[in-house]
Amino acid sequence: MTLARSTLLGSACLVILAVALYLAKTEAERVRDSVERMERELVQETKAVTILEAELVWRSGPQRMETAARALGLGSITPDQLVALSDLDQVLSPEGGPPGEPTRAAPPAAGGAQARPAPASSEPAAAPSRGEANP
Amino acid sequence: MSRTGRRSRAPAARISSRMAVLLACFAVGFAGLGVRAVQVVAFRDVDAAATGARAALQDQRERADITDRNGVLLATSVPSSTLYADPQEIWDPVETARALRTVFPHLDEAALIRKLRSKSRYEFIQRRLTPEQKHAVWMLAQPGLRFVEDSRRVFPQGTLAGHVLGLSNGEGRPLTGIERALDDRLTEPRGGAGPQTVALSIDSRVQHVVEAELDAAARLHGAIGGSAVMLDVRTGEVLASASWPVIDPNQPAGRQPTAAQVNRSSNALYEMGSTFKAFIVAVGLNDGVISPDKLYDARQPLTIGRERINDFHAQNRMLTVHEIMSHSSNIGTARIADDVGAQRLGSFLGQLGLTEPLAGELREISRPLVPARWGRLEAATASYGHGIAVTPLAVTAGFAAIANGGTWVRPTFLARPADAAPPTGRPVLSALAARQTVDLLREVVAHGTGKGADVPGYAVAGKTGTAEKPRLDGPGYDTNRRVSSFAAIFPAHQPRYAILVLLDEPKGVAVTGGAATAGVTAAPAVRRIITRAAPLLGLMPTRTLAAADTQPQSPAP
Numbered sequence: 001m002t003l004a005r006s007t008l009l010g011s012a013c014l015v016i017l018a019v020a021l022y023l024a025k026t027e028a029e030r031v032r033d034s035v036e037r038m039e040r041e042l043v044q045e046t047k048a049v050t051i052l053e054a055e056l057v058w059r060s061g062p063q064r065m066e067t068a069a070r071a072l073g074l075g076s077i078t079p080d081q082l083v084a085l086s087d088l089d090q091v092l093s094p095e096g097g098p099p100g101e102p103t104r105a106a107p108p109a110a111g112g113a114q115a116r117p118a119p120a121s122s123e124p125a126a127a128p129s130r131g132e133a134n135p
Numbered sequence: 136m137s138r139t140g141r142r143s144r145a146p147a148a149r150i151s152s153r154m155a156v157l158l159a160c161f162a163v164g165f166a167g168l169g170v171r172a173v174q175v176v177a178f179r180d181v182d183a184a185a186t187g188a189r190a191a192l193q194d195q196r197e198r199a200d201i202t203d204r205n206g207v208l209l210a211t212s213v214p215s216s217t218l219y220a221d222p223q224e225i226w227d228p229v230e231t232a233r234a235l236r237t238v239f240p241h242l243d244e245a246a247l248i249r250k251l252r253s254k255s256r257y258e259f260i261q262r263r264l265t266p267e268q269k270h271a272v273w274m275l276a277q278p279g280l281r282f283v284e285d286s287r288r289v290f291p292q293g294t295l296a297g298h299v300l301g302l303s304n305g306e307g308r309p310l311t312g313i314e315r316a317l318d319d320r321l322t323e324p325r326g327g328a329g330p331q332t333v334a335l336s337i338d339s340r341v342q343h344v345v346e347a348e349l350d351a352a353a354r355l356h357g358a359i360g361g362s363a364v365m366l367d368v369r370t371g372e373v374l375a376s377a378s379w380p381v382i383d384p385n386q387p388a389g390r391q392p393t394a395a396q397v398n399r400s401s402n403a404l405y406e407m408g409s410t411f412k413a414f415i416v417a418v419g420l421n422d423g424v425i426s427p428d429k430l431y432d433a434r435q436p437l438t439i440g441r442e443r444i445n446d447f448h449a450q451n452r453m454l455t456v457h458e459i460m461s462h463s464s465n466i467g468t469a470r471i472a473d474d475v476g477a478q479r480l481g482s483f484l485g486q487l488g489l490t491e492p493l494a495g496e497l498r499e500i501s502r503p504l505v506p507a508r509w510g511r512l513e514a515a516t517a518s519y520g521h522g523i524a525v526t527p528l529a530v531t532a533g534f535a536a537i538a539n540g541g542t543w544v545r546p547t548f549l550a551r552p553a554d555a556a557p558p559t560g561r562p563v564l565s566a567l568a569a570r571q572t573v574d575l576l577r578e579v580v581a582h583g584t585g586k587g588a589d590v591p592g593y594a595v596a597g598k599t600g601t602a603e604k605p606r607l608d609g610p611g612y613d614t615n616r617r618v619s620s621f622a623a624i625f626p627a628h629q630p631r632y633a634i635l636v637l638l639d640e641p642k643g644v645a646v647t648g649g650a651a652t653a654g655v656t657a658a659p660a661v662r663r664i665i666t667r668a669a670p671l672l673g674l675m676p677t678r679t680l681a682a683a684d685t686q687p688q689s690p691a692p
Binding site for chain 1: 154155158161162165166168169173207208211212213214266289291292293295339340343344347590591592593666667669670671675676
């Protein structure tokens with residue numbers, strides 16, 4: 001009787017374990033498929049990102065930007081457009097106002113300061129001197 | 136009977152106990168399997184990197200990206216496809232060939248038809264397809280066309296820094312430039328991942344400015360070639376290195392013009408002419424054999440042996456060292472070379488890296504042509520840049536040594552970490568001699584032959600150099616073929632950058648009054664480069680508002 005009960009119990013355990021193992025394996029395969037599918041998508045997206053990054057650099061490259069800027073009437077920054085932050089007040093003040101433009105900071109009641117006429121450029125012309133040559 | 140019954144019960148009990156033990160063992164075994172099964176399902180940590188798709192991605196990224204110093208992409212690898220055909224599956228070779236030519240017009244139709252009619256199972260059609268081309272081939276719906284997935288190297292900035300990045304052959308194998316020089320580093324996996332990105336010292340914004348202005352100058356003057364280099368004088372980092380005509384690294388070497396393939400900044404030798412005068416004056420000041428006000432006799436041409444040294448702009452008077460530089464007097468510098476001594480001049484040029492190839496990252500580095508022995512005549516001619524041929528990169532590094540207070544630093548094309556200490560370098564000049572030389576070079580731009588390079592606010596210091604090229608049909612020099620160059624340092628009061636622009640065989644044009652000397656060809660190109668590049672580099676002009684009366688400031692509204 002004991003033997004029969006033990007056999008029955010063992011067989012039941014065996015069946016339960018077999019079913020559990022089957023379910024576990026099936027679930028594992030499903031998860032693995034899911035992971036691999038996601039990774040394939042990741043690879044495709046990564047490839048797409050690589051191409052898009054390269055295209056972005058190409059489209060925003062300095063040559064294209066310069067052409068576009070010229071079409072918009074823009075140009076390169078020149079040194080005379082730069083001013084230190086500490087000098088900004090002087091630039092915006094009536095005495096140091098931008099040439100040819102009214103000072104924005106000064107209200108009309110304060111005298112309506114007008115900027116002085118633009119001084120002549122002091123940049124030396126690229127004189128066509130002949131330089132030198134060596135024998 | 137009873138004995139018999141006892142005998143039969145005893146074995147049964149033994150069997151029962153053995154079965155129980157066996158069953159217990161099985162139960163323990165299956166329980167272990169059950170626990171493991173639950174563990175696998177519920178708690179397994181999936182190693183994504185070990186799975187097939189991810190591993191395939193890592194395999195495809197076999198070559199690292201290259202960026203500039205600011206992280207802007209210069210070279211990368213993108214997925215690509217190779218198209219081939221299986222002629223056994225082609226229904227109509229003529230139809231397929233004509234369909235393919237709608238996507239690849241450059242392919243020869245007759246050759247395609249021959250391929251598609253062959254008996255083989257593999258006929259190569261086209262390499263390095265873009266995704267658009269691949270899609271277009273798909274849309275042809277022609278049987279027998281197949282793809283092989285691979286990787287393609289692309290340079291999204293086109294010709295920008297093409298010579299630095301390098302050329303490749305038709306199969307994409309690097310032949311020159313950083314791509315070849317750092318091939319191992321670009322392909323070596325790091326820490327279980329793919330190879331790491333390489334950051335160059337190049338600043339793509341500055342590189343563009345330098346290339347654009349070199350191109351403009353070379354075209355304006357009809358030069359056959361040109362070169363421009365800009366260095367950070369403290370770190371030796373090459374911010375820009377341009378060679379003209381340019382190359383497009385996206386195209387294989389076979390499709391590049393032969394004249395464009397050489398990197399004229401590092402792999403071409405030039406007799407630089409008077410830019411070398413900065414070096415002879417620097418060593419003279421360093422050794423104490425001259426001072427800025429010392430007088431030299433430039434009243435008559437100097438004769439050494441059978442050679443006669445003249446001045447192009449003969450002053451025919453006594454000249455100070457200031458004036459020798461400003462008027463670029465060959466006679467004066469030849470006399471300074473006499474005072475310095477031939478051996479000392481030769482060793483000093485060696486300390487400046489001008490007599491040996493610059494051992495850097497690039498492999499395309501030429502060995503300078505230097506005199507076999509340093510005699511009086513060799514020193515005299517070398518003092519004004521003749522009889523010694525060097526690369527523009529080496530000369531720029533020499534000017535950088537003058538600019539940074541007298542330390543020669545090996546130029547590098549790799550970005551140094553921002554927190555890294557400046558390289559030690561090799562002391563070649565005293566700080567005083569370097570400072571005095573910079574001041575003399577500043578005078579050349581302010582009052583001498585280099586006026587065309589002056590940029591208000593940036594105190595450019597530099598030296599012109601116009602050298603006749605050696606004759607092609609015999610000894611001597613050709614007066615009709617010249618190399619014009621201008622080497623500069625800016626800002627002169629606190630030098631940060633050294634730059635050189637060189638034009639090979641520039642021609643005179645109307646705007647220069649027919650002249651093709653450095654002062655009207657290379658110097659203005661340097662001025663335009665500094666004007667555009669200095670703001671990009673964050674350099675503030677040194678003018679104060681008090682000087683605005685003479686130097687207008689027009690801040691953006």
